[in-house]
Amino acid sequence: MSEPAVSTSNSGPANRPPEGDVPVTLITGTRKGIGRYLAEQFVAKGHQVVGCSRQAPDWSAPNYLHICCDVSDEPAVLQLFATIRQRFGRLDHLINNAGIASMNHCLLTPVDTVRRVLDTNVVGSFLFCREAARLMQRRNYGRIVNFSTVATPLKLEGEAIYAASKAAIVSLTEVLARELAPFGITVNAVGPTPIETDLIRSVPKDKMERLIARQAIPRYGTFEDVLNVIEFFLSPRSGFVTGQNVYLGGV
Amino acid sequence: MNQQEALQVVLDALGEFNQIHRRDQPVPPAPDTRLFGPGGHLDSLNLVRFVFLVEENLQRRTGKSVALTDERAMSQRHSPFISVTTLADYIVKICAPNSPNS
Numbered sequence A: 001m002s003e004p005a006v007s008t009s010n011s012g013p014a015n016r017p018p019e020g021d022v023p024v025t026l027i028t029g030t031r032k033g034i035g036r037y038l039a040e041q042f043v044a045k046g047h048q049v050v051g052c053s054r055q056a057p058d059w060s061a062p063n064y065l066h067i068c069c070d071v072s073d074e075p076a077v078l079q080l081f082a083t084i085r086q087r088f089g090r091l092d093h094l095i096n097n098a099g100i101a102s103m104n105h106c107l108l109t110p111v112d113t114v115r116r117v118l119d120t121n122v123v124g125s126f127l128f129c130r131e132a133a134r135l136m137q138r139r140n141y142g143r144i145v146n147f148s149t150v151a152t153p154l155k156l157e158g159e160a161i162y163a164a165s166k167a168a169i170v171s172l173t174e175v176l177a178r179e180l181a182p183f184g185i186t187v188n189a190v191g192p193t194p195i196e197t198d199l200i201r202s203v204p205k206d207k208m209e210r211l212i213a214r215q216a217i218p219r220y221g222t223f224e225d226v227l228n229v230i231e232f233f234l235s236p237r238s239g240f241v242t243g244q245n246v247y248l249g250g251v
Numbered sequence B: 001m002n003q004q005e006a007l008q009v010v011l012d013a014l015g016e017f018n019q020i021h022r023r024d025q026p027v028p029p030a031p032d033t034r035l036f037g038p039g040g041h042l043d044s045l046n047l048v049r050f051v052f053l054v055e056e057n058l059q060r061r062t063g064k065s066v067a068l069t070d071e072r073a074m075s076q077r078h079s080p081f082i083s084v085t086t087l088a089d090y091i092v093k094i095c096a097p098n099s100p101n102s
């Protein structure tokens, strides 16, 4: 049989979330770094936030539910979504933040590292997009934000697999935007510049500085810079914005 | 899962589909209702919506996640999605104890 191609006739993502209680926002990788900051910000904005990471966080907040889960472990991911469905019955926003990097010359990169990076960054993001969309489409409304990086367009040496995994995320974002538009769901990506978190701790300082010098605005990024773009994508008014990837710092 | 149970899974999912997506023009919930292809009630987009309601229903009943649109479904000589009955038949087949899916 021929594969059921998705029809393109639709009125596109909705500009208004359906009436209801507080928005439910799922953020991956919230134990630390950017993910933790985002979780705290969206809690402060009155969202019900669900977060996940492999290890338990050393912090908590009201209206924040943490579920320990490896984003690339399908049964665990299905269980996480079953919990969201049971507890909250809906999902408005997904922020696919969990990600890992591995700094190494390609000649010295073991294939296990390659698999780990691809599993977390690509397979994990895909699984969360799929399951989130399954929940979101019931209300014909949803916002998904994925994470890319400036390491891809800047062709950062030593980060071949990381940069390639994030190139896949840009492509995933563009195609899912089309597949999910008929379900009222937008899919976009944000590409941060280097931000001082554990993720970049192993990258030599001079390498980082040379990378930053290639940005239009040569400074480290901040958590606020990332939040700003995400808030724009999540806005109910951004229903006509989908399939976009915004690099920070003018890259 | 026997034919009768599989048929019920499909019909329940169709009921749910009508509730969510087709309140104005429900798809007739009957064994001979044509789903996809010539004379079918579903376009490709609605087929996606419907198939995953069937998968969810199957998972609730069996406790296992079942993929109805994997390579095996796509390589069938006759599409399992032609009618309510063909889909129920396909579900029986892939839920059989010796099937790689079960």
Ligand SMILES: NC(=O)c1ccc[n+]([C@@H]2O[C@H](COP(=O)([O-])OP(=O)(O)OC[C@H]3O[C@@H](n4cnc5c(N)ncnc54)[C@H](OP(=O)(O)O)[C@@H]3O)[C@@H](O)[C@H]2O)c1
Pocket: A028, A029, A030, A031, A032, A033, A034, A035, A052, A053, A054, A055, A056, A069, A070, A071, A072, A096, A097, A098, A099, A100, A120, A124, A147, A148, A149, A150, A191, A192, A193, A194, A195, A196, A197, A198, A199, A200
């Ligand atoms: N920092 C930067 O310079 C920068 C630049 C561009 C893009 N980004 C992107 O921004 C995102 C966040 O980065 P960050 O700097 O905040 O990194 P980070 O400080 O290293 O934090 C990563 C978070 O993801 C979680 N995580 C990692 N692997 C996971 C898995 N398999 N399953 C579930 N959770 C997992 C970690 O918790 P556990 O260890 O407990 O699992 C942690 O909470 C990533 O997608 C990254 O690629 C960062």
